[in-house]
Amino acid sequence: xxxxxxxxxxxEALSHFRHREINALMSHLRLYGPLSPxxxxxxxxxxxxxxxTGQPSIRPSDPILLPNPFIPRKNPRTGKWREPRYSLRQQAxxxxxxxxxxxxxxIPPGQKRAAMELRMRRVQASLSPSDLAHxxxxxxxxxxxxxxxxxxLEKAKSYAExxxxxxxxxxxxxxxxxxxxxxxxxxxxxxxxEKDTVQPEADRHARLKRQKEFASLKEEIVEAxxxxxxxxxxxxxxxxxxxxxxxxxxxxxxxxxxxxxxDPKLKEKKGAELGIKLYAGKKKxxxxxxxxxxxxxxxxxxxxxxxxxxxxxxxxxxxxxxxxPNPLRPSRYTKPPKLPF
Amino acid sequence: MAAKAKARxxxxxxxxxxxxxxxxxxxxxxxxxxxxxxxxxxxVKQRVLFVESKKTKKG
Numbered sequence: 598x599x600x601x602x603x604x605x606x607x608x609e610a611l612s613h614f615r616h617r618e619i620n621a622l623m624s625h626l627r628l629y630g631p632l633s634p635x636x637x638x639x640x641x642x643x644x645x646x647x648x649x650t651g652q653p654s655i656r657p658s659d660p661i662l663l664p665n666p667f668i669p670r671k672n673p674r675t676g677k678w679r680e681p682r683y684s685l686r687q688q689a690x691x692x693x694x695x696x697x698x699x700x701x702x703x704i705p706p707g708q709k710r711a712a713m714e715l716r717m718r719r720v721q722a723s724l725s726p727s728d729l730a731h732x733x734x735x736x737x738x739x740x741x742x743x744x745x746x747x748x749x750l751e752k753a754k755s756y757a758e759x760x761x762x763x764x765x766x767x768x769x770x771x772x773x774x775x776x777x778x779x780x781x782x783x784x785x786x787x788x789x790x791e792k793d794t795v796q797p798e799a800d801r802h803a804r805l806k807r808q809k810e811f812a813s814l815k816e817e818i819v820e821a822x823x824x825x826x827x828x829x830x831x832x833x834x835x836x837x838x839x840x841x842x843x844x845x846x847x848x849x850x851x852x853x854x855x856x857x858x859x860d861p862k863l864k865e866k867k868g869a870e871l872g873i874k875l876y877a878g879k880k881k882x883x884x885x886x887x888x889x890x891x892x893x894x895x896x897x898x899x900x901x902x903x904x905x906x907x908x909x910x911x912x913x914x915x916x917x918x919x920x921x922p923n924p925l926r927p928s929r930y931t932k933p934p935k936l937p938f
Numbered sequence: 939m940a941a942k943a944k945a946r947x948x949x950x951x952x953x954x955x956x957x958x959x960x961x962x963x964x965x966x967x968x969x970x971x972x973x974x975x976x977x978x979x980x981x982v983k984q985r986v987l988f989v990e991s992k993k994t995k996k997g
Contacts, residue, residue, distance in 0.1 A: 899958065902957055903984070906955070910986065
């Protein structure tokens with residue numbers, strides 16, 4: 598049976614998108630060369646050298662420079678165009694997810710984001726003042742998931758830490774008990790080896806009991822070591838996950854200042870602001886029926902024909918009148934007179 | 939079976955020479971001469987010459 602894949606939440610999907618874009622940067626640089634931002638004023642990335650290693654480092658406050666994945670790009674070597682890394686459907690999905698958490702700035706600029714922003718503006722314009730207040734409050738909703746996650750992981754980490762401490766204490770305690778009883782245990786083992794040979798034991802029952810307790814102590818200490826290891830694993834796991842969450846939050850904080858290199862070339866649709874696109878930007882709303890447009894030519898032709906129609910009709914009617922027999926040339930269709938010879 | 943014999947008469951269309959698109963439909967002998975007549979054209983509201991066209995049926 599195939600495993601069921603849980604659909605991603607908005608934050609998960611956007612986090613996945615973030616990481617995907619950061620990982621794609623290297624292949625982009627290899628294919629297209631260095632990123633060159635457009636004419637828009639871009640905050641210059643100040644590169645500082647670390648004193649110890651002499652390597653250039655980028656301060657955490659510098660904006661991230663990434664290629665816009667929503668636009669097609671031309672490979673300079675082959676001259677062939679590559680489609681955007683995300684199809685329009687995928688872009689729309691990302692925009693919807695960003696809208697869910699009320700942070701459209703996360704997504705690079707493109708036609709889907711522009712369309713969503715336009716829609717939001719139109720909705721805002723149509724609302725009454727009370728509804729508008731609600732709308733604005735909803736669109737500034739905080740993101741509690743990351744904060745809660747961090748809190749949970751902190752708790753898990755501290756609990757694991759305490760468990761590790763407790764395990765260590767237990768091990769120390771057991772080891773102390775073992776060292777206490779070590780000498781007596783050796784004597785007991787010797788007695789067990791020599792039993793019924795030298796003289797019968799007086800406190801055989803007590804010896805057996807002591808040996809049993811010692812064995813159980815040994816087992817306990819093994820258990821305690823295992824438990825300590827488990828707790829340490831949990832502690833390191835919690836620490837690592839917390840570190841990841843902190844990194845993610847740091848990235849989220851920086852992400853809003855990302856500079857997306859590449860012009861999306863948004864087509865300006867006339868009348869989009871109004872919402873009426875049918876006749877926007879056009880001189881005539883309806884061009885008129887085809888017969889109306891052809892009427893002038895038709896009337897001109899007909900008037901020419903009708904001008905000499907009377908003459909034509911008269912000529913037609915007088916066709917047979919004109920065809921009188923010629924006195925000089927008798928008709929061929931009359932038989933010649935029959936002669937008696 | 940013998941092939942279907944052609945009819946004695948045929949249906950023809952007489953089109954207005956005023957080029958209004960108006961026409962009359964009539965019959966004539968298959969072997970007879972082409973029809974023409976002066977008939978009323980409602981588009982120009984006059985009597986005009988109508989002349990038989992080559993096409994009789996639509997299409």
